[in-house]
Amino acid sequence: MSNEPNTNVNCTVGQCQYHSVGNFCSLDSISIGTHESDPSQPECVDCNSFRKQSIQ
Ligand code: SF4
Numbered sequence: 001m002s003n004e005p006n007t008n009v010n011c012t013v014g015q016c017q018y019h020s021v022g023n024f025c026s027l028d029s030i031s032i033g034t035h036e037s038d039p040s041q042p043e044c045v046d047c048n049s050f051r052k053q054s055i056q
Contacts, residue, residue, distance in 0.1 A: 002026060017053040025049075 005024035012023050020026040027049055036044040 017051045
């Protein structure tokens, strides 16, 4: 899988296997969701495309 940065998707989650250089995501598209019943602030939403980076 390519790790080229998608400059349309900013992300600072360095622990994700899809994170790329320059604080971008490498995926073409991502899935966003919420763990709240009534989200009201940024902390309420999640990137559901996150996958823990495996230890090299
Ligand atoms: S999949 Fe989500 S958490 Fe992972 S780098 Fe992309 S935007 Fe960030």
